[in-house]
Amino acid sequence: MENKDLIQSKIDEALLNFKKARYQNAIDILEKLDEKKTNFLICWYLGHSYFRIYDYFSAIKYIKKSIELKEPDELNQNFLAEILLQSNQYNEAIKLFEKVLTINEKNINALFNIGKIYSELGKFKIAEKYYNKIIKEDSYNFNAFYELIKLDKKYLSENLIRDINDFMIKNNQDHINKTYASLILAEKEKSTQNYEFELNNLIKGHQYFIEKKEKASFQEFNYFTNLLPQFIKKIESIDFKIKSEIHPIFIMGLPRSGTTMIENLICSSENKIIKGDETGIMGKVFFSKKIISNYDDKNLNVNFDFDEKGLNVLKNLIINQYNQIGIDTSKSFFTDKSLENFLYIKILYKIFPKAKFIYCKRNYTANLIGILKVFLPNLLWSHSLDKIMIFMELYKNNLNEILAEKKIDLKIINLEEFSENPIDYSKDLFKFLDLKWDKKIVDQNYGKPTIIKTVSNIQVRNKIRKHDLNYLKNYIPLLKKYGIKELT
Numbered sequence: 001m002e003n004k005d006l007i008q009s010k011i012d013e014a015l016l017n018f019k020k021a022r023y024q025n026a027i028d029i030l031e032k033l034d035e036k037k038t039n040f041l042i043c044w045y046l047g048h049s050y051f052r053i054y055d056y057f058s059a060i061k062y063i064k065k066s067i068e069l070k071e072p073d074e075l076n077q078n079f080l081a082e083i084l085l086q087s088n089q090y091n092e093a094i095k096l097f098e099k100v101l102t103i104n105e106k107n108i109n110a111l112f113n114i115g116k117i118y119s120e121l122g123k124f125k126i127a128e129k130y131y132n133k134i135i136k137e138d139s140y141n142f143n144a145f146y147e148l149i150k151l152d153k154k155y156l157s158e159n160l161i162r163d164i165n166d167f168m169i170k171n172n173q174d175h176i177n178k179t180y181a182s183l184i185l186a187e188k189e190k191s192t193q194n195y196e197f198e199l200n201n202l203i204k205g206h207q208y209f210i211e212k213k214e215k216a217s218f219q220e221f222n223y224f225t226n227l228l229p230q231f232i233k234k235i236e237s238i239d240f241k242i243k244s245e246i247h248p249i250f251i252m253g254l255p256r257s258g259t260t261m262i263e264n265l266i267c268s269s270e271n272k273i274i275k276g277d278e279t280g281i282m283g284k285v286f287f288s289k290k291i292i293s294n295y296d297d298k299n300l301n302v303n304f305d306f307d308e309k310g311l312n313v314l315k316n317l318i319i320n321q322y323n324q325i326g327i328d329t330s331k332s333f334f335t336d337k338s339l340e341n342f343l344y345i346k347i348l349y350k351i352f353p354k355a356k357f358i359y360c361k362r363n364y365t366a367n368l369i370g371i372l373k374v375f376l377p378n379l380l381w382s383h384s385l386d387k388i389m390i391f392m393e394l395y396k397n398n399l400n401e402i403l404a405e406k407k408i409d410l411k412i413i414n415l416e417e418f419s420e421n422p423i424d425y426s427k428d429l430f431k432f433l434d435l436k437w438d439k440k441i442v443d444q445n446y447g448k449p450t451i452i453k454t455v456s457n458i459q460v461r462n463k464i465r466k467h468d469l470n471y472l473k474n475y476i477p478l479l480k481k482y483g484i485k486e487l488t
Contacts, residue, residue, distance in 0.1 A: 007033060011041055018045060023052040023288075040069040044076070047083075053288035056087040056324045074103050078110060088326045090117055106137050115147065124151050140167055142180035146375075149187060161188055179209040183375060195474040202372045203482075206383035209375075217380040219295035221387060224343055225394060227292050230300040232346050240308050241353045242315055247333045248352050249273070249433060252342035253360035254395055255382060256370030258415035259337045261464070262360055265426060265442070267335060271435045274327055274334035280378075281336065282344045285317045315351045333435075339379070342395060349408050356433050357408055359399060362415035364392060365472050365479070385482060419467045 010029055017025040026049045036042045047063035050056075063080045070076070081096035094117055100110040115130035128151050134144040140163065148155040164181045171178065182205030189198035210217055249266065251259045267275040286292055291314075294301040304310050322329050341348060348355060362370075368389075371382050381387040402408050411432045418425045422442045430437035442464065479485075 007035055007039070007042075011039075011045065014045055014049075018049055018052075021052075023049045024290075027053075037065070038069065040066050043069060047079075051079075051083055051086075054086075054284040054321060054324060055288075056083055059083050060087070072099070072103070074100050074107055074110075077103070078107070081110070081113065085113065085117070087324060090121070093117065108134055108138065108141070112144065115144075119147065119151070127151065139163065140177065142167075142177050142184060146180045146184055149184060153191075156184070156188055156191065160184070175208045175212055179205045179375065181205075182208060186373075193474075196478055199372070199475065199478050203385060205375075206372070206385075209377070210380060210383040213380060217384070217387075220380045221390075222298075223292065223295050224340070224381070225390065226298065227295065227300050228343060231292055231302065231304075232344075234300075234302075234306045235347050235350065238306055238308070238311065238350065240311065241350050242308075242311055244315065244352055244354065246319070246329045246352055246354065248276075248329070248348075248355045249333060249335045249358065250341050250345070250348060250355055251335060251337040251358045251360065252345070253339065254367055254371070254392060255339055255376055255379065256367055256374065257360040257362050258413060258418065259339065259360045261415075262358060262413055262418075262429070263335050263337045266429075266433070266435070269430070269435060269441050270438060272332045273435075274332060276322075276325075276327055276334050276336040278338050279322070279325060279327070279336050280338050280340075281318055281321045282338065282341060282347070285314070285321050289317060311350060314347070318351065342398060345398075345402065345408065357410045358413060358429070358432075359410055360413045360415060361399075362467070363469055363472070364396075365476065366467070366469060368392065368479070368484070369472070369475050385484075389484065416467045416469065419464055422464045 010033055014026040014029040017023070017029065027046060030036060030042050030046050030049070033039070033042055036046065043062045043066035047059045047061075047066060050059035050062065060080065060083050063076065063083060067076050067080065077096055077100045081093045081100065084090075084093040084096065094114060097110040097114045100107050101114075104110075111130050111134050115127045115134070117127075118124075118130065119127035128148060131144045131148045131151075134141050135148075138144075142164065145155060145160060161184075164185060168178065168181060182201045186198045186201035186205065189195070189201060251263050251266075253259050263275065263277070267273050289303065291304050292300065292302055304314070319329050322334075327334050342359065345357065349357075361367075371388055372385075376382045381391050399412075402410055411429065413425070413429065423439065426442055427437050
């Protein structure tokens, strides 16, 4: 066999592993090839494989090399920009997406990503411009309309509603677009106080999204409700805590419970705190290193040593993953508001003994409605009413257990109480965190501008407002039709 045939067979073998989600195997094969410095395909697949295991540094290196070996085009420039975006290099990502638009000014992916970045930066007028460019090219792009409506309700027009109704009749396959269409219809019904139709459209929209994700949804559910709890029990048997000077502030809770508000409050103070946002670090480490390897099974299989050595390895993996997104854990306090961290709290407590833990909670019925009203593509359980209820119970039981054990010093923030008296409650929070408090962090809408990557992006840039629960009377009778009693 000629050498080039051997190389191609190795590339084919790596690609087969990639398609089966065996990304590390693909990397191991391709990294051994000397031709990785000169072969476009090797660099390209290495870049994609490293990206899938969240090694952004290596992914960027190889995709840049693949671009050097082949003239820049829409595909490779877009992908490199998306890696930079994931690693929080926003300015560089924007520059690359703009380069894509010099190649093709109608590239929907680049237009949408630039719009999203500017929206997250709070530069809403610029974001609006890019979303409008999308709908100029594709008047049925309801994802872009959905983002525009969040920026300005003027886009919730009768013409749009007619287009959506026409689309829903004629299209049976485009489930993602039908999801956004349903969410827009729900917003329209809410504006006319037709709460039953609003709720029906919300539930329908989530169903459209999850319809094609049955396996992934099962695996996620099994992981969080069955496998991870088994893993945690084994972790608890390790009578050891790592010595560490790292000071993370973990802000946890269910979606829509006030975590974004609390994080922005903390990071807008004069204290030097790095804002992590929803890093997803624990999930990235556990997935990329296959620490829990059998998401389909009932019984736990692990690639982990439940001892001091295993904890130290895990700590180093977590720190490296923080570095991948630009958080230098050695320099100062930093926040991480990944919602699922609450399900990993007993691990985080052992690895970061100097960490501060904050749990945000709100009225459960309000929380349920809040989850239904947003689109969280990375939390598959949030698209099923039954699973939302199960996860709400899971979080509640976990909280009660932690409070009963009294091992972890956990600060609970009640959203309704905090919004009623933000000055006194923020003082108390900052005292818990051993941070300097200043009234202006409440008065000045969280102070300095910042990037906010969550669905609360627009809402939390406004002054803290009291959370009035009177609106729940419109939904409680409707929820009963789905078998859900009022929650407190």
